[in-house]
Amino acid sequence: MAKNFKIGEMFKSGIITNNPVLMQTLGICPTLATTSSVENGLGMGVSAMVVLIASNVVISLLRKVIPKKIRIAAYIVIIAGFVTMIDLILKAYGPSLSKSLGLFIPLIVVNCIILGRAEAFASKRTVGASFFDGLTMGLGFTFALFIIATVREIFGAGTFLGHEVFGSAFQPASIIGMAPGGFLVLGIIVAVIQLIQRKKKEKKEGNA
Amino acid sequence: MxxxxxxxxxxxxxxxxxxxxxxxxxxxxxxxxxxxxxxxxxxxxxxxxxxxxxxxxxYPDSTETTELAVPADVDKKRISSVYAAYGADGELMGFAVASSPNGFGGAIDLMVGVLPDGTVKSVRVLSTNSETPGLGTRVTEEDFITQFDGNKAPIAVIKNAQPGPSEIRAISGATISSTAVTTGVNLAVEVAAQVAAQVN
Known part of the structure; x- marks a missing residue:
C-alpha cells in the first residue's frame, strides 16, 4: 500500500489487527497509568491521538528535509512541541481534564507509539497516508484504553464514568485500580483477543 | 590525504x-x-x-475577599498567598491560606480555611500534581479531607485506629501524601495566626 492505501484496511489494522496496545504492546506506561478511570483513559487516548496525527503529518511533510542521522532528535522536538501545545491549551480551556491527567500529558512525548509511528510510517509515506495512520493508530490506542479502563473502573471502583454500577453492597476490588491490577487486566484482555483471533483463523482455515 | x-x-x-x-x-x-x-x-x-x-x-456567605501579605519569615514556596474573607456586614469570617506542602512526587496545592480562633474551617485540594493516581490522589476524597474540619492545629496523622480530636486517619497506602496534607494544614493555621495578629 505504498501510495494507494486503503482506508478501511487501515482502520481495521489500527484498531484490531495491529492495535498498538493490545497487539504490539506499545505505550504500556500511559496505558496502565491512566486507565484507572474511563474519563482519564479517554482523555489520554484523545490527547495522544491528536499529537499522533499532528506529528505524523508534520514529520511526513519534512521527511525529505530531515537527515537520517538526526531524525530521532528532530522527531522528538516536533512531538514535544505538539505535546506542550496540547498541555497549554488543556490548561487554558480544559483545566479539570488537565488536572486529572496531570503528569501524563507531558509524558506523551516519550510515548513509544508516537515515535514508533513516526519512524515506521510517517518518515516513509505521504502526508495523507500518515494522517490516516495517525488517526487509526490513535483510535486503536483510545479503544484499548477505553476497554481496559472500563474493566478497571467497574471492578476496581464499582463505577462507570463516575456513576455507580452496582448497589452499595458491592465491595470493589481496589487492587484492580492499582498498577498490579492494571497488568492483570491488560494480560487477560490481550489473551482473550488472541484467543478470538486464533478461533477466527482456525474457522477460516477449516472453511477453505 | x-x-x-x-x-x-x-x-x-x-x-x-x-x-x-x-x-x-x-x-x-x-x-x-x-x-x-x-x-x-x-x-x-x-x-x-x-x-x-x-x-x-x-466561606459560602462571604461577600468580599482581600489578599493579605504573606509574613516575611514564611517560605513563599510553601505558602503562596493568604486571603481574608469578609461577610456582608464587614465582619471577618476567616482566612484562606494557599498552602503547598511537599507530597510524594512534588507539591500538593491546598486552600486551607482557618477561622479567626485558629480552628480549621475546611480544606480544599486544588491540585495533587504528581501524586500516585489511585493512592496519593485520594487525598481529594471527601472521606479524607473533611476530617480536618473543626480541628485545631497541630493535627497529627494516625494509622489503623479511630482518630481522636486533632487527629486524622491516613489513607492506607498513601501515608506520605496524607502526612503532607496535614503538614500543609498545620503550617496554614500557623500563618493564619500570624496574619490575624496583623489584621486586628
Missing part, C-alpha cells in the same frame, strides 16, 4: 546537521511562543478563578 578529505566531509555534515536541527528547534520554539502568548492570560485567569472558587466554597 584521504584521511583529511574524510574529516573535512564529516565536519561539513555535522555543521549541516546542526543547522537543520537548529532550524527545526527554532520553528518549534517560535510556534510554542505563539501558543504560550495566546493561552497565558487564560491560564492565569483559570488559576485565579480556581482560588476564588475555593475561597467561595470554604
Amino acid at each position: 584521504s584521511q583529511a578529505v574524510k574529516t573535512k566531509k564529516k565536519n561539513d555534515s555535522i555543521a549541516k546537521l546542526g543547522i537543520i536541527l537548529f532550524i527545526i528547534t527554532f520553528c518549534v520554539a517560535l510556534v510554542l511562543g505563539f501558543v504560550n502568548s495566546i493561552t497565558k492570560d487564560q491560564i492565569a485567569y483559570q488559576a485565579q478563578l480556581e482560588i476564588d472558587n475555593a475561597i467561595a466554597s470554604i
Whole structure:
C-alpha cells in the first residue's frame, strides 16, 4: 500500500489487527497509568491521538528535509512541541481534564507509539497516508484504553464514568485500580483477543 | 590525504546537521511562543478563578475577599498567598491560606480555611500534581479531607485506629501524601495566626 492505501484496511489494522496496545504492546506506561478511570483513559487516548496525527503529518511533510542521522532528535522536538501545545491549551480551556491527567500529558512525548509511528510510517509515506495512520493508530490506542479502563473502573471502583454500577453492597476490588491490577487486566484482555483471533483463523482455515 | 578529505566531509555534515536541527528547534520554539502568548492570560485567569472558587466554597456567605501579605519569615514556596474573607456586614469570617506542602512526587496545592480562633474551617485540594493516581490522589476524597474540619492545629496523622480530636486517619497506602496534607494544614493555621495578629 505504498501510495494507494486503503482506508478501511487501515482502520481495521489500527484498531484490531495491529492495535498498538493490545497487539504490539506499545505505550504500556500511559496505558496502565491512566486507565484507572474511563474519563482519564479517554482523555489520554484523545490527547495522544491528536499529537499522533499532528506529528505524523508534520514529520511526513519534512521527511525529505530531515537527515537520517538526526531524525530521532528532530522527531522528538516536533512531538514535544505538539505535546506542550496540547498541555497549554488543556490548561487554558480544559483545566479539570488537565488536572486529572496531570503528569501524563507531558509524558506523551516519550510515548513509544508516537515515535514508533513516526519512524515506521510517517518518515516513509505521504502526508495523507500518515494522517490516516495517525488517526487509526490513535483510535486503536483510545479503544484499548477505553476497554481496559472500563474493566478497571467497574471492578476496581464499582463505577462507570463516575456513576455507580452496582448497589452499595458491592465491595470493589481496589487492587484492580492499582498498577498490579492494571497488568492483570491488560494480560487477560490481550489473551482473550488472541484467543478470538486464533478461533477466527482456525474457522477460516477449516472453511477453505 | 584521504584521511583529511574524510574529516573535512564529516565536519561539513555535522555543521549541516546542526543547522537543520537548529532550524527545526527554532520553528518549534517560535510556534510554542505563539501558543504560550495566546493561552497565558487564560491560564492565569483559570488559576485565579480556581482560588476564588475555593475561597467561595470554604466561606459560602462571604461577600468580599482581600489578599493579605504573606509574613516575611514564611517560605513563599510553601505558602503562596493568604486571603481574608469578609461577610456582608464587614465582619471577618476567616482566612484562606494557599498552602503547598511537599507530597510524594512534588507539591500538593491546598486552600486551607482557618477561622479567626485558629480552628480549621475546611480544606480544599486544588491540585495533587504528581501524586500516585489511585493512592496519593485520594487525598481529594471527601472521606479524607473533611476530617480536618473543626480541628485545631497541630493535627497529627494516625494509622489503623479511630482518630481522636486533632487527629486524622491516613489513607492506607498513601501515608506520605496524607502526612503532607496535614503538614500543609498545620503550617496554614500557623500563618493564619500570624496574619490575624496583623489584621486586628
